[in-house]
Amino acid sequence: MTQNYQRIVLASRPHGTPTLDNFRLEELPLPELQDGEVLLKTLHLSLDPYMRGRMSEGPSYAAPVALGEVMVGGAISEVIASRHAEFAVGDRVLGYTGWQSHTISTGSGLTVLPATLAQPSWALGVLGMPGFTAYMGLLDIGQPKSGETVVVAAGTGAVGSLVGQIAKLKGCRVVGIAGGTTKCRYAVEELGFDACVDHHSSTLPAQLALACPDGIDVYFENVGGPVLQAVVPLLNTSARIPLCGLIAQYNSTELPAGPDFSPLLLRTLLTRRVTLKGFIIFDDYGHRYPEFAAQMGAWLQEGKIRYREDHVQGFASAPQAFIGLLEGKNFGKLVIDL
Numbered sequence: 001m002t003q004n005y006q007r008i009v010l011a012s013r014p015h016g017t018p019t020l021d022n023f024r025l026e027e028l029p030l031p032e033l034q035d036g037e038v039l040l041k042t043l044h045l046s047l048d049p050y051m052r053g054r055m056s057e058g059p060s061y062a063a064p065v066a067l068g069e070v071m072v073g074g075a076i077s078e079v080i081a082s083r084h085a086e087f088a089v090g091d092r093v094l095g096y097t098g099w100q101s102h103t104i105s106t107g108s109g110l111t112v113l114p115a116t117l118a119q120p121s122w123a124l125g126v127l128g129m130p131g132f133t134a135y136m137g138l139l140d141i142g143q144p145k146s147g148e149t150v151v152v153a154a155g156t157g158a159v160g161s162l163v164g165q166i167a168k169l170k171g172c173r174v175v176g177i178a179g180g181t182t183k184c185r186y187a188v189e190e191l192g193f194d195a196c197v198d199h200h201s202s203t204l205p206a207q208l209a210l211a212c213p214d215g216i217d218v219y220f221e222n223v224g225g226p227v228l229q230a231v232v233p234l235l236n237t238s239a240r241i242p243l244c245g246l247i248a249q250y251n252s253t254e255l256p257a258g259p260d261f262s263p264l265l266l267r268t269l270l271t272r273r274v275t276l277k278g279f280i281i282f283d284d285y286g287h288r289y290p291e292f293a294a295q296m297g298a299w300l301q302e303g304k305i306r307y308r309e310d311h312v313q314g315f316a317s318a319p320q321a322f323i324g325l326l327e328g329k330n331f332g333k334l335v336i337d338l
């Protein structure tokens with residue numbers, strides 16, 4: 001009997017904030033498995049901010065998703081049938097299989113997860129792409145030193161929560177910036193940050209200045225916009241900015257209203273000799289993944305890192321959950337459970 005599977009494709013390109021109409025849920029028959037192929041059943045789908053970029057045309061570091069094509073994304077799957085020598089039924093694998101309930105794969109790009117992994121979804125978060133991003137961006141570009149002040153934007157998210165905790169392990173004073181009092185309380189009480197400031201507050205610049213009495217030595221940039229504007233006046237001489245993401249701008253369709261911020265930004269970078277460096281995690285650091293995995297694995301085992309995941313149930317929930325991610329509705333690494 002033919003088995004059907006579900007997939008979510010890009011139906012149209014968003015103008016500004018994505019809407020549910022930009023996605024289409026389809027049901028199709030699964031092709032028959034051929035020699036050298038495995039059939040995967042998706043268990044956990046990762047939703048990440050970079051997917052917004054793939055929905056738009058225009059130049060970027062990666063090609064856009066074509067209209068009518070399956071949305072891209074990392075996922076944890078279980079092998080449910082195998083005609084491939086390297087994969088057995090029951091194996092759990094990580095792969096960029098996209099927004100679909102089942103995938104037929106030749107095995108290319110799949111990594112079998114160790115059976116010892118406490119929680120398979122960790123391979124999408126703390127031990128996966130977001131964790132790797134936090135680790136390399138902070139340590140290689142941020143170069144935090146004991147006693148310095150590290151500020152991290154989107155501080156309770158998949159990347160930011162780890163940036164702050166790694167900076168604490170390096171002996172820094174850590175100030176998070178997050179949306180709302182619940183997230184800020186979590187950053188201080190659960191993640192161990194020294195302070196956290198709510199970016200929805202109209203007094204963000206003053207509150208950030210109070211939380212950073214010695215200025216800012218490392219600013220881990222995840223959002224841009226008004227948050228960056230609050231940070232820049234506080235940067236110390238020789239500060240470092242790992243430029244990781246600009247989520248506040250991902251849905252923008254025009255330049256921000258008001259005075260042009262770039263002259264102040266550039267003057268600060270010049271006079272305070274600030275290093276600002278963008279990075280794309282696997283393009284720039286792919287070769288250092290084993291170092292990260294060993295260190296993060298050890299920290300987790302020693303109980304030095306806490307990691308919150310936000311699990312949303314049901315494949316059809318993915319578009320709404322993704323739209324929410326761009327508005328701060330997630331609280332921790334966003335994962336869809338199928």
Ligand code: NDP
Pocket residue numbers: 048049050129130133154155156157158159160177178179180183199222223225227243244245246247248249279280281282325326327328329330331332333334
């Ligand atoms: P998160 O889990 O942090 O989720 C996104 C968060 O961004 C939201 O929860 C929200 O948190 C915050 N946010 C959304 N809109 C705004 C806004 N307008 N102003 C301020 N904050 C906002 O996502 P990730 O940790 O996965 O990603 C964080 C950043 O890192 C993103 O910019 C992403 O693109 C980037 N990234 C870059 C990589 C690279 O290779 N360069 C790799 C991976 C991620 P809150 O409620 O606290 O505002």
